[in-house]
Amino acid sequence: MSFIHQTTPRIHFGLGALQRLGDELKRFAEGPVLIVTDPGVLKVGIAEQAVKAAGRDCIIFSNIEPDPSIDTALACAKAVRDAKASVIIGVGGGSAMDTAKVASILAHAKQPIAEMFGIELVKDAGVPLILIPTTAGTGSEVTHIAILSDEQEHLKKGIVTSKLFPAVAIVDPELTLGVPKSVTAASGMDALLHAVEAFTSKNANSVTDTLAKRAMFLIANNLKAAFENGRNVEARSAMLEGAMLAGMAFANAGVTAVHAFAYPIGAEFHIPHGVANSIMMGPILTFNTLGNPKKFAEAGVAMGLKANVSAEDTIDFMKRLAEDIQIPKHLADFGVRDEHVPGLASGVMKVTRLLANNPRELTREDAMRLYREVL
Numbered sequence: 328m329s330f331i332h333q334t335t336p337r338i339h340f341g342l343g344a345l346q347r348l349g350d351e352l353k354r355f356a357e358g359p360v361l362i363v364t365d366p367g368v369l370k371v372g373i374a375e376q377a378v379k380a381a382g383r384d385c386i387i388f389s390n391i392e393p394d395p396s397i398d399t400a401l402a403c404a405k406a407v408r409d410a411k412a413s414v415i416i417g418v419g420g421g422s423a424m425d426t427a428k429v430a431s432i433l434a435h436a437k438q439p440i441a442e443m444f445g446i447e448l449v450k451d452a453g454v455p456l457i458l459i460p461t462t463a464g465t466g467s468e469v470t471h472i473a474i475l476s477d478e479q480e481h482l483k484k485g486i487v488t489s490k491l492f493p494a495v496a497i498v499d500p501e502l503t504l505g506v507p508k509s510v511t512a513a514s515g516m517d518a519l520l521h522a523v524e525a526f527t528s529k530n531a532n533s534v535t536d537t538l539a540k541r542a543m544f545l546i547a548n549n550l551k552a553a554f555e556n557g558r559n560v561e562a563r564s565a566m567l568e569g570a571m572l573a574g575m576a577f578a579n580a581g582v583t584a585v586h587a588f589a590y591p592i593g594a595e596f597h598i599p600h601g602v603a604n605s606i607m608m609g610p611i612l613t614f615n616t617l618g619n620p621k622k623f624a625e626a627g628v629a630m631g632l633k634a635n636v637s638a639e640d641t642i643d644f645m646k647r648l649a650e651d652i653q654i655p656k657h658l659a660d661f662g663v664r665d666e667h668v669p670g671l672a673s674g675v676m677k678v679t680r681l682l683a684n685n686p687r688e689l690t691r692e693d694a695m696r697l698y699r700e701v702l
């Protein structure tokens with residue numbers, strides 16, 4: 328076995344970790360700081376807490392929508408230049424952190440963004456970046472991946488480059504205590520799927536397996552508690568740790584077809600990313616078990632099910648969990664109809680970056696059938 332393992336080089340984890348921000352900033356050049364966040368995080372006062380903890384002049388850019396577009400990333404990069412920012416701090420969920428990441432490499436780049444989509448195509452390092460997650464889901468603080476919506480092509484596209492790793496991640500469970508129930512549910516399932524897909528990816532290795540197993544244990548045993556009582560500090564801490572470990576796993580092993588199927592429906596019907604993944608999970612994981620039944624059974628054991636579980640038991644457990652936390656089960660709830668299926672299936676086949684990791688090969692006909700199972 329041979330592999331390379333990469334992650335964020337410096338991570339502060341724990342209750343109150345945000346207070347380390349000021350000291351961390353001293354490690355970088357002086358000058359203004361641009362805080363990239365979303366309107367929701369701004370409204371609940373977390374951006375303000377970050378400004379206070381930073382102890383430096385901060386300019387806030389919060390014009391970020393869910394599923395951020397290429398134009399949003401370009402506007403954010405302009406804000407970096409206008410502010411003459413020496414450091415960027417991304418505070419929020421995946422949308423804010425991914426926008427901050429792309430703005431970092433775009434701000435002073437001569438290379439156009441269109442040439443950056445793909446794996447390791449970015450030429451120059453960006454503006455130093457600190458990432459602070461406020462949801463337990465994306466794990467973006469420890470990945471070298473940023474996902475943007477291409478509104479012309481109705482596709483979600485990924486930039487993958489080690490230049491997207493932040494210099495520092497500050498991972499503070501206190502910031503997740505106020506996350507609304509529906510977001511806790513969707514982002515939690517997203518994190519669980521990062522771990523399961525990394526664990527069953529063709530590119531899994533012993534390091535990513537270790538990370539994914541611990542992530543599956545933490546998330547499977549704490550998601551319901553965090554959903555039921557958002558102020559449960561223990562459950563919130565376990566979820567944020569689980570999401571981070573899952574991020575470390577999938578940044579290196581990759582995610583697979585569940586995410587590939589979630590992208591076209593996310594881009595076209597604006598189904599929240601975690602919900603899209605959760606809806607697609609049943610049919611896709613069932614299809615995938617044939618590619619690696621042993622690993623799917625082991626995933627169930629990692630989640631804390633009894634020792635002799637089958638792959639089907641694992642998937643049943645995950646489906647029940649999604650039901651318990653009230654995630655929708657049908658694409659029709661979001662306006663997807665049978666006539667949309669051929670176009671969506673074509674969209675999936677374009678997500679070659681993720682399909683390459685899938686434990687089982689998949690055709691466009693399979694894709695159509697699998698979408699129809701959850702209409």
Ligand SMILES: [Fe+2]
Nearest residue numbers: 465517521600
């Ligand atoms: Fe995801």
